[in-house]
Amino acid sequence: MALLETKDLGITFGGLRAVGDFSIKIEEQELMGLIGPNGAGKTTVFNLLTGVYLPTEGVINLDGENIVGKKPYEIVQKGISRTFQNIRLFKDLTVIDNVKMAFHHKMKYSAVEGILRLPSYWKEEKEIHEKALELLKLFNMDQAAYTTAKNLPYGQQRKLEIARALAADPKLLLLDEPAAGMNPNETKELMETIHFIRDKFKIAILLIEHDMSLVMGICEKIVVIDYGMIIATGTPEEIKKNKKVIGAYLGE
Numbered sequence: 001m002a003l004l005e006t007k008d009l010g011i012t013f014g015g016l017r018a019v020g021d022f023s024i025k026i027e028e029q030e031l032m033g034l035i036g037p038n039g040a041g042k043t044t045v046f047n048l049l050t051g052v053y054l055p056t057e058g059v060i061n062l063d064g065e066n067i068v069g070k071k072p073y074e075i076v077q078k079g080i081s082r083t084f085q086n087i088r089l090f091k092d093l094t095v096i097d098n099v100k101m102a103f104h105h106k107m108k109y110s111a112v113e114g115i116l117r118l119p120s121y122w123k124e125e126k127e128i129h130e131k132a133l134e135l136l137k138l139f140n141m142d143q144a145a146y147t148t149a150k151n152l153p154y155g156q157q158r159k160l161e162i163a164r165a166l167a168a169d170p171k172l173l174l175l176d177e178p179a180a181g182m183n184p185n186e187t188k189e190l191m192e193t194i195h196f197i198r199d200k201f202k203i204a205i206l207l208i209e210h211d212m213s214l215v216m217g218i219c220e221k222i223v224v225i226d227y228g229m230i231i232a233t234g235t236p237e238e239i240k241k242n243k244k245v246i247g248a249y250l251g252e
C-alpha cells in the first residue's frame with residue numbers, strides 16, 4: 001500500500017476547476033517533485049492534501065485512511081506537515097521557540113498542570129527543549145538557537161521552516177518552493193539538506209519547485225501538472241524528454 005494515494009482529487013472555485021482528476025501515489029521514503037507552469041495548481045494541491053481546502057471531488061488516502069474532511073491540525077497529527085511558499089515563521093520568537101511550538105501538539109500535560117507549572121509541566125518542557133536543540137543541531141543551527149528568527153539570513157530561515165515542519169514528526173513532508181529566493185550556494189546546500197532529511201528521518205517528501213536543476217537533481221519521480229491536470233509522471237530523464245511537458249513550459 002502506498003503511503004499516500006489520491007484518487008480523482010479536484011477542486012472548483014466558482015467556475016474554475018483549479019485541480020481535477022489528480023491521482024498520484026507516493027511510496028514511503030519517496031522523494032517526489034511536483035512541477036508545472038505558474039498558476040498550474042501546485043499550491044492548491046498542497047492545500048488539498050493538508051486540509052486547508054476541502055476538495056469538491058476525490059479521495060486522499062494516507063496509510064489507507066481517507067483524510068478528506070479532516071482539519072489541518074488533525075492532518076498534521078496523522079503525519080503530513082508542510083512549509084509555505086512565503087516563509088511563515090514566528091518572526092519575533094527565537095529560533096528554538098519556533099521549533100518548540102511545533103512539538104506542542106504532542107504535549108501530554110494538561111492545561112491545569114501547565115498553568116500551575118506543576119513538575120509534570122517542567123519535565124515535559126525540558127524534554128521538548130532538548131529535542132528542539134537536537135533537531136537544530138542536525139541542521140547546524142544550534143549556534144543560532146537564541147537568535148530571533150527574523151534576524152536569520154534568508155537561507156537559514158528556510159531551513160528553520162523545514163526543521164519546524166519536521167518537529168511535527170511527519171511521514172510525509174510537503175515543501176512548497178523551498179529554494180525560492182536562494183542563491184546558487186544556498187540551493188546546493190538545500191539539496192543536500194533535503195536528501196539528508198529523507199535518509200535520516202526515513203520520510204517521504206513531495207516538493208514543489210521552479211528550480212529545475214534542484215528538481216531533476218534530487219527527485220526520483222516527477223509529476224507535472226498544467227491547468228490543474230496531470231500531463232506527465234515519470235523519472236527526471238523521462239520528464240526531460242516528454243513532449244507535452246516541453247510544450248507546457250515553452251507554451252507550444
Ligand SMILES: Nc1ncnc2c1ncn2[C@@H]1O[C@H](COP(=O)(O)OP(=O)(O)OP(=O)(O)O)[C@@H](O)[C@H]1O
Nearest residue numbers: 013016018036037038039040041042043044045085
Ligand atoms: N482560494 C482560491 N479562490 C479562487 N481561485 C483560487 C484559489 N486558490 C487558487 N486559485 C486558483 O487556482 C489556480 C491555481 O493556483 P495555484 O496557486 O495552485 O498555482 P501554482 O501552480 O501553485 O502557481 P505558482 O507556481 O504561481 O505558485 C489559479 O488560477 C488560482 O488563481
